[in-house]
Amino acid sequence: MPSVNPDSSDKDAEPFVEVDPTGRYGRYNELLGSGAVKKVYRAFDQEEGIEVAWNQVKLRNFCDNPAMIERLYSEVRLLRTLMNKNIISLHNVWSDADHNTLNFITEVCTSGNLRDYRKKHRHVSMKALKKWSKQILKGLNYLHTHEPCVIHRDLNCSNVFVNGNIGQVKIGDLGMAAIVGKNHSAHSILGTPEFMAPELYDEDYTEMVDIYSFGMCVLEMVTLEIPYSECDNIAKIYKKVSSGVRPAALSKIKDQEVKDFIERCLAQPRARPSAAELLNDPFFDGIDDDENDI
Template sequence: MMGALQQQSNGHGHGVLLLAEAGYAEVDPTGRYGRFNEILGKGSSKIVYRGFDEWRGVEVAWNQVRLRDVVRGGGELERFYGEVHLLAALRHRGIVRLHAYWVDAPRRALNFVTELFVSGTLRQYRERHRRVSAAAVRRWCAQILDGLAYLHAHSPPIIHRDLKCDNIFVNGNQGEVKIGDLGLAAFRRGGGHARCVGTPEFMAPEVYDESYDELADVYSFGMCVLEMVTLDYPYSECSNPIQIYKRVISV
């Protein structure tokens, strides 16, 4: 595993020829991973490209965060660093696998390479395949719960804090789902957490009260199941977070 402070250096001459020959836009500092210009996903601060692992001969997801963009975004930089460091320590069949990470100082970018999920997120997958049996949904649920159990079994437990179908990734040809996007994840403190974070539609009542533990993830899982079955976000009838909050605390 490469350290987070390792710097990128493509160089000239042979390095340029290597990029041109392989069709890469850039390579990592070891030369193991190459990035193509094909964009698989894009957020406010992060772009996910298709990449290739030459050592194993498999395609990967090359995640690139432009540091100048996240610095302007306040706590975003801290969130991305937190996700990378946490992923680096996790090894489980139900959690997205991190292969490498490094800082590209000249480009002012944080790069991290993860597994590639050919079918996107569970929300995207469910929208494409609207007719799914209850047995298939149960298999997805079992895998998600397996990943959650792994996170919660840590000492102290790890709380995902933003579990939703947008943050669960799918390899559709294998029926495989894994939990990802751990940018808001945190270790449980002794007295419970006191920070209200997450996606309103999936947040447990105690999260709004700013006093919660890993059981908040179990509530979010229930909302994920509701989304899988109905093909819609929970509380889709609400037009803003305030309305969602009122519905949640009134249950």
């Protein structure tokens, strides 16, 4: 698909370093984020005239790990089926045999991830934090009531993204998500240790692990501390989590209502409320849905 370009010699035009097979999406050389598995670049959708995110995975890094490659393809297949305004949406996907890469285009959030956004804006009202929390819960409720049920398994503030101009929050990075049928549990250890529910380590868990992680996200949003930052290695975190010892940051919260809400999320699996139940919690009384929340 050719783009409209009246003057190809325009020196102000930012060059694409790569274009997708259809010619619709162009990738810039600006890195938005980088993880163990993929790199995310700023890109442009020439058909819609909007900026997007170009996610690129170098498959040669996993040539000895077919399970990882299958997981990456699973993420893409999963993303394509999800349509919810609090979940990052997928626009296109393709593999590049010449460069041995898997590429997929997702929507881009203007303000980056919630962890960095919260650090940048240190003075935020409790009302705003509740609005963000409510939107995360709406995304989780969508995943958990999806048929089949989807467990994120790696929910943390770096996997939640923000459109700061409208206060919109979206869950992303579903690369560790598990799809399970009703009344089934999942069986593999994955996630970010500080945010992992104790039953995740026992390899027998349900979507309630996401509620625990959500509680830790609220704790980080309120305190600006990553949970268990007092621990200097994963073994110490595991010992505290499995023993039911709460993060030190929790004791720093003076607002009892906030502390009680987080504790409900961190309760034993059977006692943890669902995302739907939490959305009706008195904690959110007076927190109206945003104008964009339809």
